[in-house]
Amino acid sequence: LVSRKKKAEDTIVDLKGEEIGNGSQKIIAGPCSVESYEQVYEVASAMKEQGIRLLRGGAFKPRTSPYDFQGLGLEGLEILRRVADELDMVVISEVMTPGEIAEASEYVDVIQIGARNMQNFDLLKEVGAVDKPVLLKRGLSATIDEFIKAAEYILAKGNENVMLCERGIRTFEKATRNTLDISAIPVLKQETHLPVLADVTHSTGRRDLLLPAAKAALAIGADAVMAEVHPDPAVALSDSAQQMDIPQFHDFLQSLRDSGLYKL
Numbered sequence: 128l129v130s131r132k133k134k135a136e137d138t139i140v141d142l143k144g145e146e147i148g149n150g151s152q153k154i155i156a157g158p159c160s161v162e163s164y165e166q167v168y169e170v171a172s173a174m175k176e177q178g179i180r181l182l183r184g185g186a187f188k189p190r191t192s193p194y195d196f197q198g199l200g201l202e203g204l205e206i207l208r209r210v211a212d213e214l215d216m217v218v219i220s221e222v223m224t225p226g227e228i229a230e231a232s233e234y235v236d237v238i239q240i241g242a243r244n245m246q247n248f249d250l251l252k253e254v255g256a257v258d259k260p261v262l263l264k265r266g267l268s269a270t271i272d273e274f275i276k277a278a279e280y281i282l283a284k285g286n287e288n289v290m291l292c293e294r295g296i297r298t299f300e301k302a303t304r305n306t307l308d309i310s311a312i313p314v315l316k317q318e319t320h321l322p323v324l325a326d327v328t329h330s331t332g333r334r335d336l337l338l339p340a341a342k343a344a345l346a347i348g349a350d351a352v353m354a355e356v357h358p359d360p361a362v363a364l365s366d367s368a369q370q371m372d373i374p375q376f377h378d379f380l381q382s383l384r385d386s387g388l389y390k391l
């Protein structure tokens with residue numbers, strides 16, 4: 128179902144008026160973790176100033192260590208919804224278990240399936256049966272073929288509003304947190320009709336590489352770039368090394384516009 132051979136034309140996923148996959152390139156931004164109303168509001172207003180409505184934020188966080196901040200859960204989703212309603216934005220947030228989907232659906236506009244759950248087949252089947260767009264991230268060690276088959280699980284249950292997100296894979300290279308598989312973007316565009324996104328934050332894990340990685344992703348055909356923004360990354364409860372602060376975010380967008388690769 129995801130194959131170009133089945134459907135030649137691009138799938139456009141409509142996120143409350145923001146079309147992903149229609150040829151115009153979008154930015155998705157927001158903090159790694161939702162920490163407070165004020166924190167989300169500050170980032171969201173900076174985005175709004177730039178005409179960006181796609182607000183991401185983690186409430187249910189898949190953390191490597193059980194002793195790290197696990198996210199605000201439902202309270203985090205309430206904060207995202209409140210800010211998004213006030214500023215007319217679109218909420219994207221991760222769910223980690225099938226049991227969270229119904230409740231999360233009352234708050235989020237897009238369900239994110241994180242890298243660590245790309246092959247959580249029960250979760251894929253459940254999001255396949257809901258009436259919400261899904262942002263599916265590539266697994267840490269998943270091949271492109273496994274990634275495509277994970278998306279197939281969702282479409283097979285009837286949900287065609289799926290976006291694929293390259294977020295870096297694990298390789299021997301240690302200079303970056305993961306290796307952004309840049310060629311996965313055109314491969315996925317050729318093999319499937321689904322929109323393809325690039326997460327420059329989790330792939331590089333380095334603030335100084337966000338801009339070149341975003342340029343590369345847009346140049347090679349990504350439909351959207353995802354990046355994390357925090358009012359004060361130094362005190363962020365997760366991913367403090369790679370989130371941009373707000374002035375850096377404005378500079379990032381300005382440089383992308385100057386490059387001619389981002390036009391909105």
Ligand code: PEP
Nearest residue numbers: 185241242243264294329
């Ligand atoms: C995220 O986007 O918040 C996240 C945890 O990313 P990933 O699943 O790609 O690690």
Ligand code: MN
Nearest residue numbers: 159355365366
């Ligand atoms: Mn993060």
